[in-house]
Structures are given as C-alpha cells and as structure tokens.
Amino acid sequence: KLEDIWRRMLKDIYSKEKKAFDGEKMTCAELQDELKAILKTKRYLIILDDVWTAEDFRKIKEVLVNTKMGSRIIITTRSDEVASQADDGYKIKVKPLEAEDAWHLFRRKAFPRTENHICPLVLQECGKLIVGRCDGLPLALVAIGSILSLKVQNVTEWGLFDAQLISELNKNVNLNHVVKILNLSYKYLPDYLKSCFLYCAMFPEDHMIHRKRLIRLWAAEGFIEQIGNCSLEDVAEGYLTELV
Structure with a gap:
C-alpha cells in the first residue's frame, strides 16, 4: 500500500x-x-x-x-x-550474464571451498548443461550452484539433478525464492495474457511452437478479445508480442 x-x-x-x-x-x-x-x-x-x-x-x-x-x-x-x-x-537495461560470467558465478557457489573454485573435469559437461538452463540469470545461478555445493560431486548425482531440475525448483526449500520470482512474474501478467501463457503448457517440453498455429488455437479457445475492426489474428499477434 x-x-x-x-x-x-x-x-x-x-x-x-x-x-x-x-x-x-x-x-x-x-x-x-x-x-x-x-x-x-x-x-x-x-x-x-x-x-x-x-x-x-x-x-x-x-x-x-x-x-x-x-x-x-x-x-x-x-x-x-x-x-x-x-x-x-x-535507462539501463540489465542483460543476462554472458556464458563465461555465468559459469564463473556458478562455480563460485558450487565449489565455495575449492581453491579458485575449480570445477572437476568430470563434472564440467554436466555443470555447463545446468548453467545453460539458467539462461544467464544470476538469481538462478546462485541458488542452483548453492544447492549443488551440498550434493555429492559425481556425474551420477549431478546428472540426476539436471534431469529433475524443474521438480527441484518446486520442492527444494532452498530454491523457494526462485519460484517466488517466477510466480510474481506470472501474477503480474495482464489477465488476458494468463490464459494464453498457460495454454502453452499443452505442448511438450522443448517442442517448437509455430506462431500462426498458436494464435489460431488461442482464438478457437476464445482467449482473444475483439478490438475495434482488427481481426482476432491481428489482436492475437499483439498478445504474442507482448507475452514474448
């Protein structure tokens, strides 16, 4: 207030x-x-x-x-x-970290007690995959790196964590603040975009969603409001641009 x-x-x-x-x-x-x-x-x-x-x-x-x-x-x-x-x-637009900086930040958190925060060679491939999933977001890198610092440092354990990363985000108390950030981002979407956003969960993970197909599906579901003389597809194009 x-x-x-x-x-x-x-x-x-x-x-x-x-x-x-x-x-x-x-x-x-x-x-x-x-x-x-x-x-x-x-x-x-x-x-x-x-x-x-x-x-x-x-x-x-x-x-x-x-x-x-x-x-x-x-x-x-x-x-x-x-x-x-x-x-x-x-205006200063803060961009995501570049790959090298993201890897450096992750190593500082994942190996806090190791000299120069060196990642063991056997974990580098898996570690970089996990870093890639963070999309350069410092909050995610810090949280996930901190979690991995408490896990056994072997390929099996890290590979399992990578495979279950989405599940970890939802259930691990040490990552709750990341989930809260994501929830806030959704909460403050305009109401007319929330249904459009949630509809994307109908597609499998990593599936290529084609723009024209998506906006036609939105229109068929009744998510698109008629605005003036604009066609539903034109309005939906605006929705998609805003959502992106």
Whole structure:
C-alpha cells in the first residue's frame, strides 16, 4: 500500500535526523503532505526497488518533489511499462550474464571451498548443461550452484539433478525464492495474457511452437478479445508480442 511506503520513507528520513516519528494514525494525504514538506528542503537520493506498475510509480513521483538541488530517484523494475516512465538517456537495461560470467558465478557457489573454485573435469559437461538452463540469470545461478555445493560431486548425482531440475525448483526449500520470482512474474501478467501463457503448457517440453498455429488455437479457445475492426489474428499477434 502506498501509505506504507510513505510511512517507511518518513521513518527512514527522521531516523537519519535522530527524530522520533509516529505515522500510524496519519492518513495517506497527511503522510504525502509531510513527505513533500520535508523533501522540499532536502537534496536526496531515493531508490525504489522492484516497482511493478506504472500507475504506482506515477503516484510515488507526485510526492518526490524536484528541489532543483541535484536530487535523484533510482528505480528497478522488470516491467517495460514502468521503465518507459524514464527518459531514454536514463535507462539501463540489465542483460543476462554472458556464458563465461555465468559459469564463473556458478562455480563460485558450487565449489565455495575449492581453491579458485575449480570445477572437476568430470563434472564440467554436466555443470555447463545446468548453467545453460539458467539462461544467464544470476538469481538462478546462485541458488542452483548453492544447492549443488551440498550434493555429492559425481556425474551420477549431478546428472540426476539436471534431469529433475524443474521438480527441484518446486520442492527444494532452498530454491523457494526462485519460484517466488517466477510466480510474481506470472501474477503480474495482464489477465488476458494468463490464459494464453498457460495454454502453452499443452505442448511438450522443448517442442517448437509455430506462431500462426498458436494464435489460431488461442482464438478457437476464445482467449482473444475483439478490438475495434482488427481481426482476432491481428489482436492475437499483439498478445504474442507482448507475452514474448
């Protein structure tokens, strides 16, 4: 809730000045006014991590007054819509790790007590297969590398883990935070895309899904809404582009 954000920000600001703050009984409007009044006198750096919707960010920006004193706001987001709120010159798109960096990060976690984190030669082929499944995502590399550091270091054990990786993601408590990230990504899909996304589970793993066939199947299932004079296939093309 936005009022919780205002309270947290005010509490942090007051704590820096060693002042007590009790905003529990203040309304959302009162909290906003208090925050605006304080920030007008400050040169500030505020970081907002993992912003999900552009509408929420617009509401937050209304309170973060520009004092013309060199203040800055940094936001992180996985949403292109949120990122579009920033000018082009101020956007940094974090890309997945290159293969060499991904392998290095994985080795640091999988072999934390080995000198220079060297992977045994017999495990390299299987290890690189597992790293490849992480698609350069640091969170996945760290979590999976940490799990493998606790397993017996032989080809049989690692091969079994690779074969059951999807199952491991769902049942291993040490990987729950990865599952939560994936669940959040699904949760914040627009409703009209959720059914389209889930429908892809009808196809076998690693199956090549042809674009035209997929959008016709979506239309046949009734997932595509009629928009103006556009054909259902044209609307579905837009859905697919957005989903990708």
